[in-house]
Amino acid sequence: MNAEPAEPFREEVRAFIAARAPRLRHQEGVRVPQSPDEQREIRRWLRELYEAGYLGAGWPAEWGGTPDHHPLHDLVLMEELFRARAYRPLDQVMLASHAILAFGTDRQKADLLHHIRRGEHIWCQLFSEPDAGSDLASLRTRAEPKGTDFVVTGQKAWSTDAQWADMGMLLARTDPSVDRHAGLTAFAVPMHLPGIEIRPIREMTGSSEFCEVFLDEVRLGPEHVLGDLGGGWAVVTSGLASERAFVGANAVQLEMMFGDLVSLCRAARIPDGTIAIAHEDIQAQLAAALSKVEGVKLIVRDTVERILQNEEHPSDGPLAKLAYTELNVELCELALEIIASSISVDAAEAEVVTRWYENFLWSRALTISGGASEILRGLVGRQLLGLPRDS
Ligand SMILES: Cc1cc2nc3c(=O)[nH]c(=O)nc-3n(C[C@H](O)[C@H](O)[C@H](O)COP(=O)(O)OP(=O)(O)OC[C@H]3O[C@@H](n4cnc5c(N)ncnc54)[C@H](O)[C@@H]3O)c2cc1C
Numbered sequence: 585m586n587a588e589p590a591e592p593f594r595e596e597v598r599a600f601i602a603a604r605a606p607r608l609r610h611q612e613g614v615r616v617p618q619s620p621d622e623q624r625e626i627r628r629w630l631r632e633l634y635e636a637g638y639l640g641a642g643w644p645a646e647w648g649g650t651p652d653h654h655p656l657h658d659l660v661l662m663e664e665l666f667r668a669r670a671y672r673p674l675d676q677v678m679l680a681s682h683a684i685l686a687f688g689t690d691r692q693k694a695d696l697l698h699h700i701r702r703g704e705h706i707w708c709q710l711f712s713e714p715d716a717g718s719d720l721a722s723l724r725t726r727a728e729p730k731g732t733d734f735v736v737t738g739q740k741a742w743s744t745d746a747q748w749a750d751m752g753m754l755l756a757r758t759d760p761s762v763d764r765h766a767g768l769t770a771f772a773v774p775m776h777l778p779g780i781e782i783r784p785i786r787e788m789t790g791s792s793e794f795c796e797v798f799l800d801e802v803r804l805g806p807e808h809v810l811g812d813l814g815g816g817w818a819v820v821t822s823g824l825a826s827e828r829a830f831v832g833a834n835a836v837q838l839e840m841m842f843g844d845l846v847s848l849c850r851a852a853r854i855p856d857g858t859i860a861i862a863h864e865d866i867q868a869q870l871a872a873a874l875s876k877v878e879g880v881k882l883i884v885r886d887t888v889e890r891i892l893q894n895e896e897h898p899s900d901g902p903l904a905k906l907a908y909t910e911l912n913v914e915l916c917e918l919a920l921e922i923i924a925s926s927i928s929v930d931a932a933e934a935e936v937v938t939r940w941y942e943n944f945l946w947s948r949a950l951t952i953s954g955g956a957s958e959i960l961r962g963l964v965g966r967q968l969l970g971l972p973r974d975s
Pocket residue numbers: 676708709710711712713714715716717718719741742743744745794949950952953954955956957958959962
């Protein structure tokens with residue numbers, strides 16, 4: 585399907601978002617509800633997105649998917665959510681459904697999927713630990729077999745949305761005696777179980793996006809095991825590749841940021857009293873920024889095309905993420921430099937300035953979550969360029 589036949593769908597999605605998206609104040613980097621009312625609204629919104637077939641349409645029909653689903657529709661949805669600055673479901677949150685569909689038993693699918701579709705279950709990921717992030721396989725949280733049950737003890741870190749999540753996808757070590765990847769098992773954990781303590785982490789954005797989660801002898805039955813015993817690595821890595829077409833929405837985000845950069849340069853007055861955009865050096869910086877934005881858009885578009893044609897290269901995702909997140913930081917730094925060197929900014933653009941501050945505070949996080957830039961560079965080097973691994 586090329587872009588044109590998606591246009592009626594895009595119009596429909598746009599109208600749906602305008603009519604039904606929760607009216608929350610958008611702040612980049614603040615994705616957790618700020619009140620019980622907001623939480624209810626977000627759950628309602630997720631339910632409506634599933635009911636309307638905008639989310640979950642790619643699932644097998646018996647679990648609510650639709651036969652006419654096209655992956656391009658996922659991309660269109662995410663682009664329009666970005667464009668409207670509407671609440672968008674997180675990859676972290678949606679990962680659970682993919683893992684359940686791919687690895688869950690029929691019983692687990694029947695028990696868990698419908699709660700996701702109804703906005704009743706928000707999921708979080710309990711993977712990283714204080715000493716295990718990039719090198720996730722070194723994690724130390726233990727799930728010790730006790731009869732048919734498991735007793736889990738350990739600490740997780742940076743768990744996005746854990747403070748309001750109903751369920752967590754946990755990766756824990758069930759067998760310390762085997763290869764470190766083979767000793768890991770995935771679990772579907774109700775977050776209200778005794779022994780689980782959740783402590784939100786306060787961030788410089790002013791909100792608490794993620795949490796520390798302490799597990800103290802949490803008892804899990806065999807029905808909580810997701811996938812095979814010792815097969816946890818496959819469960820979490822397959823899920824991490826889900827919703828891949830969503831990467832394309834980053835191109836929209838960059839376009840919008842460039843628009844904000846131009847607005848800022850039109851509104852900012854420099855010390856000689858003139859507006860920033862009247863100056864050749866600023867114009868040159870804008871031109872350079874635009875060429876980078878266009879370059880990254882091409883990388884992202886290429887990636888999406890290959891994903892849609894099922895011809896994705898393993899380095900596509902890392903390369904697109906690296907290019908987008910690093911340029912995001914660069915644009916934020918340029919905007920902040922312009923703000924810092926201005927004597928005033930037209931009050932009509934106050935919202936744009938606020939957005940730049942918020943983006944700036946958040947931008948670094950994106951270069952860490954879902955694979956830190958250094959790790960992605962290593963992957964691209966090995967997978968795309970065929971460079972040898974460090975010995
Ligand atoms: C916004 C956000 C949301 C997150 N949400 C979740 C979540 O929901 N659930 C969850 O489990 N985790 C989550 N994380 C954690 C995330 O997965 C980790 O932060 C990430 O994997 C990096 O691990 P780390 O923080 O331990 O840093 P480290 O792995 O300690 O890395 C520190 C620095 O060293 C570099 N480095 C590490 N190893 C190498 C190497 N071999 N070669 C070169 N450089 C290296 C890294 O690139 C980085 O710059 C989130 C993180 C962020 C920022």
